[in-house]
Amino acid sequence: MVFRWKQLQFAYKEGISLVTTMQSRLTALTDAATLLGVFMVGALVATMVNVQVSWAPSIGDVTMNMQNNIDMILPKLLPAAIVGGVYWLLGKKNMTSTRAIFIVLIICVVLSALGVISK
Numbered sequence: 001m002v003f004r005w006k007q008l009q010f011a012y013k014e015g016i017s018l019v020t021t022m023q024s025r026l027t028a029l030t031d032a033a034t035l036l037g038v039f040m041v042g043a044l045v046a047t048m049v050n051v052q053v054s055w056a057p058s059i060g061d062v063t064m065n066m067q068n069n070i071d072m073i074l075p076k077l078l079p080a081a082i083v084g085g086v087y088w089l090l091g092k093k094n095m096t097s098t099r100a101i102f103i104v105l106i107i108c109v110v111l112s113a114l115g116v117i118s119k
Helices: 002-021 023-048 066-073 077-090 097-113
Strands: none
Touching: 002 023, 023 077, 066 077, 077 097
C-alpha cells in the first residue's frame, strides 16, 4: 500500500512536469492529430458521398455527358463541393446540423425530380 501511495505522488509530479515543460511537443502532437482527422474526413467524403449528374445537354447531334466532363476536370469534385457547402452552412449563425440535413435532403429531392442529379 505504501508503494502505491509513493508511486501516485511520483506520477503526479512527473505528469505536471510533462505538461509544463513539454507543452510545445504536446501542441505539435495535437496539430498532427487534427491533420489526421481532416485527412480521414476527406477520405470518407471521397468514398462515401456519391452524386452523379444526369443532365446531358444536346448541342446539335452531339449529346454532352456532363458527369464525364466534371470527372475529367477533377474526380469526386461534386461530392467535395457538397461537403464544403455543408461545412460553410454549418458555420452560419443559427444553423444546426438538423437544419443542414433537411436543407440537403430538400435540395437533393428537388434536383432529382428535375432530372439534374441521380443516385
